Amino acid sequence: MDYYRRNKRKIWGAAAVGAAGAAAYYTYKWWTEGSSLEEILQRHVDGATGGAAQQTEQEALQQHFVSIQHIPEQKTLPTLLPSLQAALLRAADTTPLKEQLRQMRGDRTSGGEKVEVWMQLTAASFALAATTAWALPLLDLLLRVQINVLGRRLYFASLEEASKDGPPPLTQAEQHNFLGNADTLARQGVPQLVEAMLAVVQRVVGPLELGQAITPPHAMSLLADIHTGFEADVGGKGWSGFLLPPDDPTATAQVAEMVAEVRSIIASPAFALALQGAVQQAAAALAQAVAAPISPEGLPLARVVPLTEAASGALLVAVDNPVVAATGQLPAVAELCAFAYAPATDDQ
Numbered sequence: 001m002d003y004y005r006r007n008k009r010k011i012w013g014a015a016a017v018g019a020a021g022a023a024a025y026y027t028y029k030w031w032t033e034g035s036s037l038e039e040i041l042q043r044h045v046d047g048a049t050g051g052a053a054q055q056t057e058q059e060a061l062q063q064h065f066v067s068i069q070h071i072p073e074q075k076t077l078p079t080l081l082p083s084l085q086a087a088l089l090r091a092a093d094t095t096p097l098k099e100q101l102r103q104m105r106g107d108r109t110s111g112g113e114k115v116e117v118w119m120q121l122t123a124a125s126f127a128l129a130a131t132t133a134w135a136l137p138l139l140d141l142l143l144r145v146q147i148n149v150l151g152r153r154l155y156f157a158s159l160e161e162a163s164k165d166g167p168p169p170l171t172q173a174e175q176h177n178f179l180g181n182a183d184t185l186a187r188q189g190v191p192q193l194v195e196a197m198l199a200v201v202q203r204v205v206g207p208l209e210l211g212q213a214i215t216p217p218h219a220m221s222l223l224a225d226i227h228t229g230f231e232a233d234v235g236g237k238g239w240s241g242f243l244l245p246p247d248d249p250t251a252t253a254q255v256a257e258m259v260a261e262v263r264s265i266i267a268s269p270a271f272a273l274a275l276q277g278a279v280q281q282a283a284a285a286l287a288q289a290v291a292a293p294i295s296p297e298g299l300p301l302a303r304v305v306p307l308t309e310a311a312s313g314a315l316l317v318a319v320d321n322p323v324v325a326a327t328g329q330l331p332a333v334a335e336l337c338a339f340a341y342a343p344a345t346d347d348q
Helices: 002-006 008-022 037-049 057-069 071-091 095-102 109-159 160-165 172-206 215-238 253-266 269-291 302-314 322-328 331-341
Strands: none
Touching: 057 109, 071 109, 071 172, 071 215, 071 322, 071 331, 095 109, 109 172, 109 215, 109 253, 109 269, 109 302, 109 322, 109 331, 172 215, 172 253, 215 269, 253 269, 253 331, 269 302, 269 331
């Protein structure tokens, strides 16, 4: 890390300049097809360092930083969204409740019992939708942080100066192990998020009647109250517990160091600010998807339930996801990526 310490200001400067132009950079779609993530990252390293004779070191740094910003959105996130969606559907499983309601049709089950099952279904559906609006940005930002931390290390490992006092090059296995932490959210984070969200939903939606008319503004207001309550309940507890596994004693020193760096970034004000903006994007898209099919006169709450489930799926489009694309345009997200690319080895 000595090289990083000596050049931290230079790295931060290049990343900051690159962040300003990253949103307008070309996409490299043709370059990513049929390649592993590790191969893609190495190509970007080769592309930046290969032209070092014709450009300054600062320009090469900037080129490399900008060139890797598309990778999370176009390569890694689409591959992880199906498992994220599956985890959400498991954690907020509405299928047993729907089946229970179907079995109650025409039988002698009391109206009170049916209402209770309906309210459980309503809570699960709203929790599924609202949790999706948090889980998607959390995964998106985690991947952006990971790619910048790993990309920067690969870049400097390729430089002759870094090879003299820097750590040894990362192996393919080390890169894979580090990036593999991204599935922690689906494996262990989502059930915790849904459980916390259900508690909030029951406070917000629980007092409503199934036949109560829900207008588009009312639906949006309910979702906004749920997001506000969730942030108040969970936001101050930190996000790394949802996004990263416990420390692995079998991890190599470099992998452990990178995971610790990511954990520190997740706890930073830069991550909190980027997450705030990203969740606002996702929550707005969710509210619009729920409210759009509702007439101005409103729909009974029971008929709004399937709209919330459908909205959850709409947020998790794997290819050309508009919410993720909008998140990538946020200045706070560009600043987070620059922050992750500049090593946090000492005070600026």
